[in-house]
Amino acid sequence: MLLAVLSGLIFSIVLVFFGRAFKAKWSILIPILPTILVIYFAQMIPTISSGKGFLQHYDWVPSLGINFEFQLDGLSSLFALLITGIGSCIFFYGRAYLKGHPYFDRFFGYLLLFMSAMLGVVLSNNILLLFIFWELTSISSFFLIGFNNDSADSRKSAITALSITGIGGFFLLLALVLMGNIAGTYTITELIQHRDTILNHQFYPLIIGLLFIGAFTKSAQFPFHFWLPGAMKAPTPVSAYLHSATMVKAGIYLLARFTPILGNHTYWNTTLMVVGGITMLYAAIHSLFRIDMKAILAYSTISALGILTFLLGVGTKEAVVAACVFIVVHALYKATLFMVTGIVDHETHTRDITVLGGLRKVLFPVAIAAFLAALSSAGFPFLTFGFVGKDLIYEATLHYTNADWTWILTGATVATNIALVSAGFMAGIKPFVGPLPEKFEKVHLPYKAMWIPPLILAILGVFFGVLPAIAGDYFTTAASNTIWGMNTESYLKVWHGFNTVFTLSVVTLLGGTLIYAINKPSLAKLARIEKLNSISPQRIITGFANDIVRVGHWYTGIFHNGYLRSYHFKIILFAEALLAYRLWMSGPISLDMWDLTYPDLYEVAVIFILIGALYLVVSTASRLTAVVAMSVIGYCICLIFVIYSAPDLAMTQFTIDTLTTVLFVLVLYKLPPFINMTNRGIMVRDAIVATGFGIILSLVALKVWSEPISTEISDFYGENAYLLAKGKNVVNVILVDFRGIDTMFETVVLSIAALGVYSLIRLRLKSSEKE
Structure with missing residues (x-):
């Protein structure tokens, strides 16, 4: 597994030296790597689905408790298959989407680095190693979001995303270190055995609070959600990969992974239900007023992430099963809709749904993929995997342990899903129905490598919808068993009879369709909604950040004036x-x-x-x-x-x-x-x-x-200089051996300073730059 995790990093380094060749004749090799990886993880499915797993250990820095420890169980297998499986489709899609781009090799170098980082996050059995890969996802996503670096909006969005997720990473590190010190181990499989020790510790509320900040910032939960719509400035392959199936679900994975350790507690469950509930309703309503296809999908993604957080907060066996199924459901239809959006934008040069229409006549295979994905997002009965996912969500809320809250939770999920049905139709159906505008009559199908991947994912959504037992037996059941800590005995079926759950699914579909028919998004409606931005979380957090900048300028002016x-x-x-x-x-x-x-x-x-x-x-x-x-x-x-x-x-x-x-x-x-x-x-x-x-x-x-x-210290050095370091000069031994790490960092600082001086010496400014 070590090679599988690091392969993307190694390949990205190769692109640094041979990028020019990969722009042309060798470009087909780029999507081969994720394809090989998905085959590698797929051949382990029979073992994982039988309840077994794989563990690998490689010493790295054992003195600090940091080692290459990887585990492949039901949960990590599910995410690894999503990362590599959808990644394969994205890589083929992106190869055609960015064909001829001057920074083609640079883009895939970043994308391969991100894939490695995500695999490291979901496969790490050491929490400090998990954090290292966690931060690497933030860094690589920064380069991907800001890939169009000649655009001020792209640069600003990249900085915003890095700032929010970076702050979350800092708090996550504190939580992980606290948890590891309390339990006396940094290995996840061993932390589970110390669950009672952690739950009964006085720092338990602090640990989950810090961990929640890390998970919520990464998975765009309210009030940290605003970085995700801004990240849509990235190229569409980035949006389809990072913001539908991988990076934004890293926070969900973190919550799921630590549920057996920290979950089933009032603080844990209540916080996740409240934050997830607010996020899913807030974002679902916002998606109804957007006119940009990417913006619609961004807010519906935030809402879906809120649903997953909400389900993990509900915390029952049914909720865990529903969360695992919905992870797959959402990844399939959302990646499809993002890639469809990219095709539409690539061919028509607009994503505005108020001007798009009738594209089925010129982009028929793309329209099929979009229709199927939109139906799966709506939970169309007996045909799509989304129907199974919505049924399980309602079953989880209806069987909540506190009967007084059953209908409140169910009502919130119904309202959210109704809005998401409408949003899915807005992005997946509206651009393709109705008459074709004259200016789009010359639009034609792009390369096959662009429309075949979304079509494959859309068909998979139908395949699992018709035969959900396959998805359950090979993917979702093993994942839910890992989170639940024992056999959930879940068996996915298409039909459960005429009952309350089925009724709610039908109501959701009809309600969403009705809102889609009535709702007419426009710039005027969007402008009215944006008047509320003055009290939005983005405005408040951004204002606080600007205050910090102003204080920084004041401080710099006083203490760092250059003299x-x-x-x-x-x-x-x-x-x-x-x-x-x-x-x-x-x-x-x-x-x-x-x-x-x-x-x-x-x-x-x-x-x-x-x-x-x-x-x-x-x-x-x-x-x-x-x-x-x-x-x-x-x-x-x-x-x-x-x-x-x-x-x-x-x-x-x-x-x-x-x-x-x-x-x-x-x-x-x-x-x-x-x-x-x-x-x-x-x-x-x-x-x-x-x-x-x-x-x-x-x-x-x-x-x-x-x-x-007191001569204790000098006596120690005098007695041990020769015995431990084989040196007779005590001062030299102290500098080189006993303070070796300190000296190493001093050397690094001097090396960096030397590079800076060399860069200044070699600097050759243009005449305009000198002025």
Whole structure:
């Protein structure tokens, strides 16, 4: 499984070096990888459906509890098949959609990276490894959403999506670390065994709160939902892949995966039901007023994600089964409708449903795929998998454990599904029915690779609708068993007889059809809805973000104004305040413990020379004299080191001081010879701060002198330097071995700085850029 997860990452690196070849004759190889992966995961279906699983472990950073641990069970198998199966269709579709694009190879490099990241999320059995892949999905989706980087809207949408999901990732990391520390393990299969420990811990509410933020931001739950409609600025293959079947369902996967560990608790279930219920109703209603096909699908996607969150909150066996079935239902019809939208936009150059119509006459196979997907989204009886999914949703709400809430929950889901039926018809039927406008008469079918994938997915929706037992036996039952923790004994059937559930399904279909017939979306209606944007979550959160930016500008203007002397002044002033506070809190200095000795004559001479050089530095108006005087101060310190038996420090100080003096002279050669000291106020201020700093450091030295000497640390290094690190120079051993990680990061920082300097040296600006 490790190779399966990393294959997309490896292939994306190959594209960096051989991208030009993949733009032309080798482009057919790009969709081959997800096809091979879907075959790989499909051949494991019999084992997974029988209740067994696969576990793989590879050591990575065992000291930190991070290892390559992968598990393939019912839940991860379902998502892996969706990621690779729908991914195969998207890759074939995208190859034709972006044919001839100058950044063809770059796009598929990002898409392959994203596929690897999603596989890593759903297959990881180590929660820290899961988080690494989780963040990689956010980074790769940022590049995909902002792929059209010449568009300001695309760039803004990408930054918004990264900001929201990135913040969620931060809180998710806190939740995972807390949970792992409480349980004493970071392995998901072992965390399940510590369920009671986690649930009874005082930090349980904090853990689920942090985890909810991570899941809600990724899966676009209210009030974090607004990034998803903005992400529709991405190319259609991105929308079809990320925002229907994969990335937005990562949050749903997270909630499902941790249900056996954190679920079946009032805090967990109530929060998910409330947030999911608000999201599904809010987004479903919004979808009715949109006129852009992508916008309709974006809001209906948010609503569907709300339904899944709501079902996981209901938490009963029926709700878990319904959630697993609806994951497949939604992925099939929504990916189809997104790809259909891309075809319509590709051929007609518009997605406005108020001007589209009659396209069945010129895009007949595309129209068939759209009709079938729209019917599945509506839950058309006895034909589509969506009918089975809606039946199971209503069965879950009707059998809710609290009878007082049964009809409230059922009513909310019915209202949501009625709106979604209408939205599905708006995006999947309206552009293809009615008369064909004259300006679209020359529209023709695109490449077969563009309309065959959505047709395949639409037909699969019908196939599973007619034979739902196949989907249940091989996909959804194993997934629901994993979430439920035991056999759910679920058997999918087309017909359950004339009952309340069937009646609600018919009411939903008829109600949605009626609203579709009555509702006439227009720019005027959309403008009226957008008047409410002033109180929308997007406006509130964006306003808060803008306030943070304003505070940042204020802070930067004060503390980061670009003047080196200002930085030095503030750093020293802060250090003085910190040290003075610490000295004050530590109590008075004990004079009894001072063991003072009178200095020798040569020590006094060195000190007088140092004081004289210091006076010369602060009083001279010549830059060169100041530099020479500073070097004298440095050499005096070297002599003090020699006097007190520290020749290694003396040599280091001598080398650095000499080099610094030479560099100063070389730099000052280009500057005016004299220093402008007209501002006496600043000079007095700096003198006071410098004097205060010297006094405080003197007090610190006396305080250290008065403390009893402890040699535990130095003894440890002295005794173990040779035994553990095979080095006789204790200082070198400390730097290279005992502080190896610190030194490594210092090396990295210097390397980055060197790259920056090299880039500036090699920079060649155009004349217009220089101006």
